[in-house]
Every structure is written in structure tokens, then in C-alpha cells.
Amino acid sequence: MTLTYIWAGFFIVGFLAALVQWLFLGDVEVFKRIVDGTFESARVGVMEISLPLAGVMTLWLGILTIGEKAGAIQFVAHVISPFFSRIFPGIPKDHPATGLMVMNYSANFLGLDNAATPVGLKAMESLQTLNPNKEEATDAQIMFLVLQTAGLTLIPLTVMAQRAVLGAKDPSDIFIPTLIATFAGTFVALIAVAIKQRINLFHPVVLAWLGGMSAIVLGIVWYFSQYMSKEEIQLVSKVAANFILLSVIVLFIVGALIKKVNVYEAFIEGAKGGIQTSLTIIPYLVGMLVAISVLRNSGVLGMLVSGMSWGVAQLGFNTDFTAALPTALMKSISGSGARAMMIDAMKTYGVDSFVGRLVSILQGSSDTTFYIIALYFGSVGINKTRYAITYGLLADVAGVAAAIWVAYLFFH
DSSP, rough: OHHHHHHHHHHEEEEEEEHHHHHHOTTTTTHHHHHHHHHHHHIIIIIIIIHHHHHHHHHHHHHHHHHHHHTTTHHHHHHHHHHHHHSSSOTTTHHHHHHHHHHHHHHHHOOOOHHHHEEEEHHHHHTTTEEEEEEEEHHHHHHHHHHHHHTTOOOOHHHHHHOOOOOOOOGGHHHHHHHHHHHHHHHHHHHHHHTTTTOOSSSSHHHHHHHHHHHHHHHHHHHHHHHHHHHHHHHHHHHHHHHHHHHHHHHHHHHHHHOOOHHHHHHHHHHHHHHHHHHHHHHHHHHHHHHHHHHHHTTTHHHHHHHHHHHHHHHHOOOGGGGGGHHHHHHOOOOHHHHHHHHHHOOOOOTTTTTHHHHHHHHHHOOOOOHHHHHHHHTTTTTTTTHHHHHHHHHHHHHHHHHHHHHHHHHH
16 A cells, blocks of 8 residues: 555645645646656656567566576575575575576676666566465565665766766766765665564674675775776776676576577577566556656655755755755656756766765665666566565665765765
8 A cells, every 4th residue: 555655645745736836936837847747757658668678578588588497597596595595584495586686686786777677577576476465565575676776786887977978087986985875775775674574684694695795895895996997997897797797698598508408499488578577567667657757847856855955954064965865866766867867966066076976976876766666566466565665765765875974975
């Protein structure tokens, strides 16, 4: 029911805000903006997201089927199962969902969004096979998605590229702050959901894995900051990410050939599900995008930011960060909207200004919670999300707070 109340609330609050602007501010265009936005959001949901996603889904579901028949996914599941069996106690040992989740997180970590989404949807489909109540999210599905919303990414290549286009002196200077912020958001998300699900995070296996992953991330940060220039960082990120992705595809194919699998038939078998999955998510995706559009075009976010800025000023705190809040608020509900606000802020305040750097960190420190919830749960027909949205937004808040803190630490 949570998603139902949020969805309805977006429309009702948006309408009331538009009514206030019409009656008291004389804005006669507000209703037209909202209605035009609903049509545009519906078009974008189908023509620019779902249909293009169908092609990507067709490709990667085919590749994943080859990997499954090669035994690669089962191998990954076996390796990671000591850790995942404690973080996801509802998933049986060596279940295919474990390998798929690891591959999804790895693709996100490397910034390979086109590969991450199909693998993630396949993982959700696999988790759904363990779900006794097909319309209600399980604990494992919630943990999986909340960690998704934290958006842990090694190198925010897209943001760095945009900074370079706008003339930043050092486009990669937000790399370390962004990694710190997204890492903090991910850890808060993991700890919060673990407490909710009563998962023991002090088990030696869990501590060893978390400590090891933290050491790897910190080691990468240290090496990149001490020994590599911005050009080298960008080059390594491009080469390494795509090399790893292509290597995975080739290893899947070679492994399947060794097992005497007809790889082309296996690809076709898996690819057939791509179109169906993309069609399944259209109603869920369009419904959420239209509701978000109503909220955005009604001016509610602007009012919220103004109120927050006033509140911060009344408390006597520095208000320099408040100019970046529209990007922070938009990030949870619209990736493209947040990107547009980031670019606008960099153009307005300067790409190398405090605000320009902060919006860049915010853009890379979390993911689009409502889009992820609608996409992943919609793909398997779940409409009872339980506490997924609450904890997903908690991960966003943690990422935003960490982003503001590191921005002040590094750039203010």
C-alpha cells in the first residue's frame, strides 16, 4: 500500500500546489505545464526507456542464458555464498539469484548501466521464484533493491565527462568525494536493512567480507589519488570497465563451448524474454513517471527547497549548499531531471564553484529510488513493496548528507 499512497500523493499534492499558484500567484500556465508534462512523461516512459530497454534486455538475457548453461553464474554464486547466505538468509546456498546479484552489483560498481539493468531484472526474476506471495516483496528482494538505490559506483564517468564538456579545470576532482559519499550511503543502507531484518552483521564471515571490500575501495582511492592524473583515471575507467564487460561475454561463450552447449540457440532462448520483460514494466514505469512529472511541474520541489533554505538559515548554519538541494531532491525521483538540474547549477554558479562540485557529487552518490522500485518490482508484478521505499530513501538521505559533508571538507 505504501506505493499506492505515494503515487496518489504525488497527484494530490501537485494539484493543490498548482491551485495555490493559480489562485494566489496568478500563474495561469501551471495547469498546462502539468498536463503537458504528463503526456511527455508517458511518451518518454514508452519510447525512450521501455522500447530501447527491450533491445538491451534481449541482448543481455541471451548472454546470461549462455553464462547460466556454462555454469558461470552458479560458480559466482558458490564463491560469494558464505557472505550472501548471511546477508540474504532467505536465499538457498548456490542459488542462481546470488550470482546474478553479484554480477548486477559489479556492473553498477563499474558504471556499466546498460549491462546492470538487464542483469538486475534477471536477478529479481530469480528471487521471485523463491517468493511465496507473488504480489509482496520478500526481505531478500528489499535488501537487493535498497542496496541498488545506494548506487555504489567506482568512477562517476558520466559526471566527469559532463564537467569536462563545461570546461572544468580538473573534471576528476570530484572522484574521491563521490566514492566516499556513495560508499557511505551503501553502508548505511546495508546496516539499516540488516537491523530491520535482524541480520547479524558481527558474524566473522560478514565482517571479513565487509572489511575486505572496504579495504579494496580505500586502496583504489589511495592509488588513484596518489599515482594517477585525471587523464589517466578517465582512461583506466574507460578501458577497464569495457574490457571487463567484454571479457565476461567471451568467458561465458568459451565456457559454454567447452561444455558443448549450442551457444547460439542458448542466446536465442534467453533473448526471447527481453521483449516480454520490457512490455511488462511499461504500465508500472509510465504510472510512476507521470506522477513524478505532476509533482515536478507543479513547483512543489521549489517550494520545498525554499523552505529548507529558510530553516537552515534560521538555525544559523552555512547555507551555501542549499543551491544544490534541487538536484538532491530530484535524484530520488528522476535521473534525467537530476542530470538537467546538475547541468543548470554548474552553468549558473560555475562548474568549479562549490555548488558546481557539490551537484556533481550528489549526482554520483545515489540512484533513482522511485524509478528502481517501479522498474524492478514492476517486472515481476509486485505491488506490495513493504518498507522498500522507506529504506531506499534512507539510503538516499545518507548519500546526500555524506555528499554535502565531503563537499565542505574538500572544496569549501
